[in-house]
Amino acid sequence: MGCDRIMDMVYEPENADFLDRLRIGLHLWLCADCARKARRVELCAHALREGFPPPSPGLEEAVMSAVSAEECAGDETAPAGFSLGGWVAAGIVLLVSLTTVFFGLEFRHIALAAGVSFMLPVGITVGTAVTVYGALLIGSHLKTLSERFELR
Ligand SMILES: [Zn+2]
Numbered sequence: 001m002g003c004d005r006i007m008d009m010v011y012e013p014e015n016a017d018f019l020d021r022l023r024i025g026l027h028l029w030l031c032a033d034c035a036r037k038a039r040r041v042e043l044c045a046h047a048l049r050e051g052f053p054p055p056s057p058g059l060e061e062a063v064m065s066a067v068s069a070e071e072c073a074g075d076e077t078a079p080a081g082f083s084l085g086g087w088v089a090a091g092i093v094l095l096v097s098l099t100t101v102f103f104g105l106e107f108r109h110i111a112l113a114a115g116v117s118f119m120l121p122v123g124i125t126v127g128t129a130v131t132v133y134g135a136l137l138i139g140s141h142l143k144t145l146s147e148r149f150e151l152r
Contacts, residue, residue: 001027003034010038084144087137094133098126 006027009016016024028035101107111118138145145151 003027003031006031006034007037010034010041082140084141087141091133091137094129098129 001023006024009020009024010028013021013024024038028038
């Protein structure tokens with residue numbers, strides 16, 4: 001019987017009958033490599049039976065207090081770099097630039113040459129710009145906006 005077969009029986013001793021246990025004992029007595037492996041398996045099984053890793057009293061309270069302290073510290077810091085006033089100013093600039101583009105001289109020439117079908121890409125562009133601005137504004141100020149509109 002080879003070392004691999006012996007080690008399979010060492011890993012699953014409940015499948016071994018009396019004769020197999022005798023073979024295992026004899027092989028482990030003769031084969032130092034398998035005896036070392038079997039000793040490690042026995043130590044690991046013992047550690048798992050006894051509860052490994054050992055319970056750490058107070059670890060849960062320490063982790064939860066650190067998490068709650070981090071949440072409280074997060075409330076005091078402002079969103080990095082962009083205030084709500086800056087976002088409103090950028091929105092006003094975006095709105096003014098989107099509405100004044102229709103009064104430009106080049107726009108009239110292109111619109112007259114292309115006809116009504118020119119309004120489709122213009123509409124897609126304006127809609128995309130407004131949607132992206134709104135998504136970024138709401139995404140970057142989610143906490144402020146939810147507190148302002150009492151959503152949480
Ligand atoms: Zn062996």
